[in-house]
Amino acid sequence: MSxxxxxxxxxxxxxxxxxxxxxxxxxxxxAHVAICxxxxxxxxALQSTRTSLVSxxxxxxxxxxxxxxxxxxxxxxxxxxxxxxxxESRPWYGRPVPAWAQAVAATLIFxxxxxxxxxxxxxxxxxxxxxxxAAASQSAPSATDLQALERRLRAEIARIQPTSAGVRAExxxxxxxxxxxxxxxxxxxxxxxxxxxxxxxxxxAQVMRDVDSQRQVDLAQIQNSFGQIEGLTGAEVxxxxxxxxxxxxxxxxx
Amino acid sequence: xxxxxxxxVTRSRGGDLESFNQxxxxxxRPIYALAYRVIGREEDARDVCQETFLRAFRALPGFKGxxxxxxxxxxxxxxxxxxxxxxxxxxxxxxxxxxADPEELAAEGxxxxxxxxxxSRRELSAVVAEAMALLPEEQRTAIxxxxxxxxxxxxxxxxxGCPLSTVKTRLYQGLSVLRRHLEKTxxxxxxxxxx
Numbered sequence: 001m002s003x004x005x006x007x008x009x010x011x012x013x014x015x016x017x018x019x020x021x022x023x024x025x026x027x028x029x030x031a032h033v034a035i036c037x038x039x040x041x042x043x044x045a046l047q048s049t050r051t052s053l054v055s056x057x058x059x060x061x062x063x064x065x066x067x068x069x070x071x072x073x074x075x076x077x078x079x080x081x082x083x084x085x086x087x088e089s090r091p092w093y094g095r096p097v098p099a100w101a102q103a104v105a106a107t108l109i110f111x112x113x114x115x116x117x118x119x120x121x122x123x124x125x126x127x128x129x130x131x132x133x134a135a136a137s138q139s140a141p142s143a144t145d146l147q148a149l150e151r152r153l154r155a156e157i158a159r160i161q162p163t164s165a166g167v168r169a170e171x172x173x174x175x176x177x178x179x180x181x182x183x184x185x186x187x188x189x190x191x192x193x194x195x196x197x198x199x200x201x202x203x204x205a206q207v208m209r210d211v212d213s214q215r216q217v218d219l220a221q222i223q224n225s226f227g228q229i230e231g232l233t234g235a236e237v238x239x240x241x242x243x244x245x246x247x248x249x250x251x252x253x254x
Numbered sequence: 255x256x257x258x259x260x261x262x263v264t265r266s267r268g269g270d271l272e273s274f275n276q277x278x279x280x281x282x283r284p285i286y287a288l289a290y291r292v293i294g295r296e297e298d299a300r301d302v303c304q305e306t307f308l309r310a311f312r313a314l315p316g317f318k319g320x321x322x323x324x325x326x327x328x329x330x331x332x333x334x335x336x337x338x339x340x341x342x343x344x345x346x347x348x349x350x351x352x353x354a355d356p357e358e359l360a361a362e363g364x365x366x367x368x369x370x371x372x373x374s375r376r377e378l379s380a381v382v383a384e385a386m387a388l389l390p391e392e393q394r395t396a397i398x399x400x401x402x403x404x405x406x407x408x409x410x411x412x413x414x415g416c417p418l419s420t421v422k423t424r425l426y427q428g429l430s431v432l433r434r435h436l437e438k439t440x441x442x443x444x445x446x447x448x449x
Contacts, residue, residue: 011422014429018400020407046426049433052441053401055375056382058290058299063282065304066275067311213388213431220430 005029007036007235008228017046035238038231042224143178259323267314274314278307281324284403285331291398292335294387302338306331328403329413332395339391378441385435393428396421 005012005028015021016029033040257265257276265273285306290299309330310317317326386394392414399405399413411418 010426011419014422014426015407018407018425045433046429049429049436050401052378052436053382053397053432055378056291056386057379058287059296061286061290061296061300063286063300063303065278065282065307067271067278067307069271210390213390216434217427217431220427220434224430 005032007032007039007232008225010042010224013039013043013046017043017050035235036231037234038224038227042227143181146181260319263314263317263319263323266311267317274311277323281327282307284324285327287402288328288331288398289335291386291402292332292391292395293338294383298338302331302334305334309334325409325413328399332413335395336391381436381439381441382432384439385432388435389428389431392416393424393431396424397428397432400425 005025012021012025012029016026021029029039029043033043257273259277259280262273262277262280266277282303286299286303289302289306290296293299293302306327310327313330317323321329386397389397395414396410399410400407405413407418407421410421414421
């Protein structure tokens, strides 16, 4: 810790305000503040800002957490009876699936879908004889392939969700044309673009806010620096004036 | 009997659940207050508080007492707050009551504090909360730890993982921004009774 105080040493002022500086440094700051208006004002402002902070209190909240002993320790609220069920006490099908298992499952499903697409692209299917040339089906999945895939997926979804099966069965699956598919793809792309634009706007606003905040801090520092320079200059002028007066008095005595 | 934190930690590590619950009871208010002032949302602060003690409980076997229990829990809470801020990617929004209910205010204040003083304090509190939300996370955290938790510069430096001089700079810059905001909103810092 420094024994002397340099004018404009704001971090030292912070130590002074929070009473975390050595006695010698405190004395040096006291002596300086007595002659430097800028530092005195800065010190007073810091202290009064601290005083205002006292008024900010968090809202009362009903906490009362506690750990309760179960097959596996769980957090409970003290005023409520235990409600949570640990994963160990549930049947296997009710337990949460770990993230790694979900990732593996997703990869397997994706790989299966991919291989299905490759096989379909190489081999002409029985569902589309004569409608698509063999050469075209080898290069890329055609609209008919996509329709067949969609039909199969719809059938599977209808089987999985029996409650909505009736509604889905009424959907005109066969009439889904290429235009409709394109329209759906376009809609998805538009939604994605809108989402990206929203995110971009949010990020931009965040960056602008950060820049503005930093700018304010920089401006404050510049302002303080000017004040300190003024204070220093004033002090020097006073000292020189005193020295001059002393010299004049000394020369007059001779 | 009044156990120290160290005693309670030792007993908790030995499997005494009640001792850990004693630690929670002792530290949940400060941790909640810290989370609220850093995050600015009551519900999320409660969640952070709960998660802090849950993590502490799970990590208790690895806690060898190299730091104070309170410092350890504060560190966990601050990390969770930081994660929350990153996840939310937004500045804290402080929930303040729309209006002041005189009856509620009267119940809240002490016998020496008038309704006018209470209203004034609440308004000032809202302005301070707004101003704190403007600060970068590091400055806000430094001010919260210093002003409301009475930590030393060195303790804050240890928690924030930065040099002591950086802590002082953060405090100075944060207080300067707060001062300007208070002046701009016509709330020139003035002497307020400590509550």
